Amino acid sequence: MRSPLANNSAPETQPVPNAPYVKPAGAFDEAFDEGRQPRAHWQQLLEHIGRLGTDGMDDRYRRAQRILRDDGATYDLNNDPLSPSVWSLDIIPNVISSAEWAFVEQGLAQRSTLFELIYRDLYGEQQLLKQGIVPSEIVFADPGFLRQCHGMHLPGTKALILHAVDLVRGENGQFVAIGDRTQSPSGSGYALENRTVVSRVMPGLFRDSNVLRLSAFFQTLRQTLAGLVSHKTDNPRVVVLTPGAYSSTYFEHAYLANHLGYPLVQGGDLTVRNGKVWMKSLNGLSPVDVILRRLDDSFCDQAELRADSMLGVPGLLEVARNGNVVLANPLGSGVLEAPGLLAFLPDICQFLLGQSLQLPSVRTWWCGNPQDYDYVVNHLDQLIIKPTYRSFASRSIYGHSLDAKARAETLAMLAKNPAGYVAQCYIPGSQAPIWHEQRLEGRPGILRTFTVATKNGYSVMPGGLSRVAESTAEVIVTKLSGSRSKDTWILSDKPEVEQSAVTEFPRDEAQVTNLPSRVIENLFWFGRYAERAEVSLRLMRTIFKQLNGVEPLPPESRNILLQALSQVTGCLPGFTENEELLEHPNDELATLVTDHERAGSIKANLQAMLACGEQVKEMLSADTRIILNELRDHIHEVDRAYTHGLPSVPEESLDGLVTTLLALSGLNNESMLRGMDWMFQEIGRRTERALLTATLLKATLGKPLPGMQQQLILESLLLSVEALISFRRRYRTGTRIEFGLDLLMIDLSNPRSLIYQVNQLRKYLNELPRNESMTSGLSPENRLIIKSLNDIQLADLAQLAHVDHRHRSRASLQQLMSQIIEQLEQFTSLLSDKYFDHTAGPQQLIKAKWKAEL
Structure with a gap:
């Protein structure tokens, strides 16, 4: 049709x-x-x-x-x-009427209440097991049941803070629950992003459709998290714990952290000391009260859970047991995700709530029960086979899709370990329209809903994350990846009542300005890599212009410029030890532009900068992200231009990269608040520019050349730092080395001079937090910067420009630049030790006196 x-x-x-x-x-x-x-x-x-x-x-x-x-x-x-x-x-939202949603909402609230009671019972009195409501095998054989959490006291009226339920519609239109997510339910942040995007591209329709808003759900989440430690403090320190930038749902973690106003931390940002959890921050160690975790249970603590985890915090479980930190959701909640529980959920509901299950679960048979096993064997072609316990590697087997051989293998698998498997009815996802190839098409879909605990029960997000299959060949959607998402609209019969003013929470100024050490370290390196790429690009463009100029470039001048490029990029030995490369530089130059596996190349530096940006995605503004996307596009354009080696006009191919990096630098200077995030990015930039400027001066002017060749080197150096026009205006026809050193070394009005960078570093250091226990006097890093500043200011330019004919070099210039470089490298090491690492000696994870100190 x-x-x-x-x-x-x-x-x-x-x-x-x-x-x-x-x-x-x-x-x-x-x-x-x-x-x-x-x-x-x-x-x-x-x-x-x-x-x-x-x-x-x-x-x-x-x-x-x-x-x-x-x-x-x-x-x-x-x-x-x-x-x-x-x-x-998909820009077409999934639409549900408010009348229909009211029933679903009641069922979801009841289900979350039920799962909260199941958690408390399994880790408490275990009446479900003692009364035979749930077979012991379902719980004790489940890797998700953490015996270390048994008897753990949890503050607040609710243990289960967040709960996600996957729903599908049966053929009759009734919603059926097919799975629960209770460890670290994902998707709510994507639901909010979907709503933001769809409301922007269809603003009129959204405004006129009386769609229930999502903001109240996240405000409730914020209030609930704050209330978890209300018995201890009115101003809780809450963090969002993420596996890191390479987690498949990292965007959501960063998005939620920004929306809720909490620091986004990784396991390495936290440490356990003296029975408490601390965040390694710019100001030292900051206490943490509540952790909204996005890690699965087993990865959270290397000391008591998975020893091979690189994502958790050693000793975290012990601190939680002692009540010194609250996790949302609590550790051990992974047992609630087991498909095997669904077979007993109606009976569990009657036992714990004295009610029937309002929102039905998919019909489930546990093969550990002989009667259920017989039914599954005789009706395999109508069922889906799943492991009893959910795991990352678990997969479903669709009985109707099995051939004779696969059916026999499945039956043998069930017979070998019947208690390890469940079977469920096959319910194809309901069809929803999507926009595909300029027309409407139908795709099977699934809806993930979300609830958050309140003092009196559970609040349900009015909507959720709808997902549909990408192709008509798929009959059910099982994962976030490989599917298309939809905004979910719950339509009201009348405009939604305006929400009351957002509750204001007291804010701790130190918490607002404090940042995890990992964040400032990544911003520091973001600035350094950006500067490395820019300086390398500018020098590369200058070399291309000189090599392709009207007048031939003398071999001596060419050699110094190419060798300087190897030293600035750090791609050694490169041009410094290979005469053949100097005669035929094209392949090496192309490699220095596009080889991302060669440390120091332009592409490697840009990739490293982008990787640092991904690590601190939550700190980047919308405009910054736009510029970084433009940078990615330019990198791909350069790759295409260099497919067959150097293009015909190679310097023009790099212009887009340079202007994008300049736009990024300008945006940071004009739009970023002067907080510690900006400060460390600037410290990284200034440090790297100072190091590379000193390297450039040493590499280009350290070796003397005859008059015209020396002039070419000086002009090339000035051109690469955008100072040639200023030089000519100031000194007219003079091209003496002293004049160049004056502009590039000691001119405070030149934002690219060496002294300008070091002077800026001195100013920034004075604004960084100081350890209160530190003795008065200059810190080691301050001493190094002041010494470098004095070395530059006290330098005799005539002496620096003097040629030592015995060694055929400007020895004083080379010695001074080497000294500046060494001092700046020491400075970066001291900065890292003080603000990034917070290293301390080994500590016991458990001390008997901790509880007495609480």
Whole structure:
């Protein structure tokens, strides 16, 4: 059937009269009824799509993709910061009426209450096991059941803070729960991002549709987290714990941390000392009260759980047991995700709540029960086989898709370990319309819903994260990856009542300005790598211009410039020891531009800078992310230009990279607040520029040349640092080395001079936090900077320019620059030790006197 939207007509296109795709067999259709007419709550949306037409929808789809990319909404970096996978979003929302949602909402609140009680019972009195409601094998054989958490006291009225439930619709349209996420439920941040994007590309429709807002859910989450330690403090220190930038859901972690206003930390940012959890921060060690974790249970503590984990905090579980930190969700909640529990959930609900389960779960048989096992063996082609216990590597087996051999293998697997498997009814996901290849098509979908604990129960997000399959060949959506997401609209009959003013929480100024050491370290290196790439690019462009100039470049001048490039990039020995390379430099120059595996190359530095940016994604502004995306595009353009070696006009191919880096630097200077994040990025930039300027002066002017060749070197050096025009205006026809050193070394009005960088470092150091226990007097890093400043100011330019004819070099200049470089490198080491590492001696994880001190 041809879609009515296939016509590229103007806004007067007729509204959609009926379904543009065939009715799915055995599945519910979200948008169209049995007569293939739009359902009432979909009518307004479908009419709006019809009025937009194909061109209008395509335009909005492109705008949505651009917004997602600019927001940094990636799903998986794939270990390549140049090509992150952008979050897939279909711009047509999934629409649910408020009347239908009211029933779902009640069922979700009851289900979360039930799972909270299950958690408390399994780690408490274990009445479910003692009364035979749940077989012991279901719990004790589950790796998700952590015996270390048994008897652990949890503050607050609710142990389970967040709960996510995956829902599908049966053929009759009834929602059925097929799975629960209780360790670190993901998806709520993506749901919020989807809402932000769709409301921006379809603002009028969103505004007129009476869609229930999501903001109250996140405000409730914030209040709940603060209330977890209200018995101890009115101003809790809350952090969001993430596995890191290469987690598939890292964007969501950064997005939630920003939205909630909490620091985003990794396991290495936290440490256990004296029975408490501390964040390694710019100001030293800062106490942590609540951890909103995005790590699965087993990775959270290397001391008591997985010893091979690189993501957790050794000793964290012991601190939680002692009540000195609260985790949301609590450790051990992974046992609640076991598919085996669903087989007993109706009985559990009656036992713990005295109620029937309002929101039904998918029909489940546990093969450890002989009767259930017989049923599964005889009805295998109608069922889905799953492991009893959920794990990262677990997979489902669809009975209807098995051939004779696979069926026999599955039956043998069940017979070998029946208690290790469950079977569930196969429920194809309901069909939802998506925009694909300029028309509406149907795809099976699934809805992930979210609840958050309150004092009196659970609050349900009015909506959730809808996901649909990318192709018609898929019949069920099982993972966040490899699927397309949708915003979920719950439509009200009337405009939503304006929310009351957001509750103000007391703010600890130290907490607001304090940053994890990892964050400032990445910002420091972000600045350093950006400066390395820029200086290398400028010098590379200058060399290309000189090599391709009208006048031939003398071999001596050429050799010094090429050798300087090897020293500035650090790609040694390079041109410094290879005469053949000096005669035929093209291949080496191309490699220095595009070889990302060669440390020090331009592409390697840019990739390293982008990787640092991904590590601190939550600290970057929207404009910064846009510029970084433009930088990625320019890198790909350069790769294409250098496919067959140096292009015909190689210097022009680098212009886009230089201007983008300049835009990034300008944005940081003009738009960033002068906080510690900006400060350390600037310290990184100034340190690297000082090091490279000293290296350039030493490499280019340290070896004397005859008059015209020396002038070419000086002019090339000035050109590479954008100072040639200023030099000519100031000194007219003079080209003496002293004049160049005056401008590049000791001129405080030149923002690229050596003294300017060191002077800026001195100013920034005076604004950094000082350890209160530190004795009065200058710190070691201050001494080094002041010494470098004095060395530059006291330098005799005539002496520096003097040629030692015996050694055929400017020995004084080389010696001074070597000394400055050594002092700056010592400075970076001291800075790292003081503000990034916070190293301390070994400590016991458990001390008997801790509890007495609490």
